[in-house]
Amino acid sequence: MKCPFCGQEMTLGYIQCRDGLFWTPKKQLVAALSCFGKNRIRLANSASNSFNTACAFHCDACRKVVIDYGVEYP
């Protein structure tokens, strides 16, 4: 994936959290309870066979990480 900010090739890697990976519109009082947040979005890739791992692209130059949660990566 090309970095949407600088156009350089990004490095594919992983973001992992013991309690699952979710985006929520509001900060949860206890991060581990994000799986119950209203309007939450599950970020983990189903191909990873785990609810707590998301494939993510990193740009070292911009210090940005992009999680493309709608796409499966090997």
Ligand SMILES: [Zn+2]
């Ligand atoms: Zn970049």
